[in-house]
Amino acid sequence: MNQQAKTTIHPTHIALHQKSRLLEIHFSDxxxxxxxxxxxxxxSPSADVRVAKKRGELILGKEQVNISKVEPMGSYAIRxxxxxxxxxxxxxxxxxxxxxxxxxxxWTRFQQQRDAL
Numbered sequence: 830m831n832q833q834a835k836t837t838i839h840p841t842h843i844a845l846h847q848k849s850r851l852l853e854i855h856f857s858d859x860x861x862x863x864x865x866x867x868x869x870x871x872x873s874p875s876a877d878v879r880v881a882k883k884r885g886e887l888i889l890g891k892e893q894v895n896i897s898k899v900e901p902m903g904s905y906a907i908r909x910x911x912x913x914x915x916x917x918x919x920x921x922x923x924x925x926x927x928x929x930x931x932x933x934x935x936w937t938r939f940q941q942q943r944d945a946l
Contacts, residue, residue: 839922843907845896852896852909854925862929867891868936869909874924875917887942 842855852869855861871888872878878888891913898910906921920928928935 838926843899845899847895850895854929856926860926860929862932864929864932866894866896866911868932869928870894870911870913870915871939872928872935873915873918874920875915877917887939889943
């Protein structure tokens with residue numbers, strides 16, 4: 830086994846909590862996050878969301894979005910299918926860990942931008 834494979838952080842637990850609209854994820858390094866569905870939808874790594882952000886557009890109106898399905902993508906990611914029809918986001922483990930680790934600052938910045946509209 831090479832050194833990179835030994836140090837790769839991967840999830841040890843993933844659960845959807847539909848009532849609270851949270852994705853719970855625990856990682857092999859001991860970190861764990863409870864990420865709101867709206868946050869995951871607004872910060873989707875999909876191409877269409879990335880293009881919208883580059884144009885300065887915000888993804889709005891997703892407060893009630895639900896996750897209808899989570900599909901494994903090999904051993905490196907999950908694809909999240911949202912009930913608003915969005916299904917293009919493949920969330921790698923590093924993306925999910927980054928979204929969890931930067932939740933407070935990302936969400937605060939998003940809310941400030943939204944409220945300024």
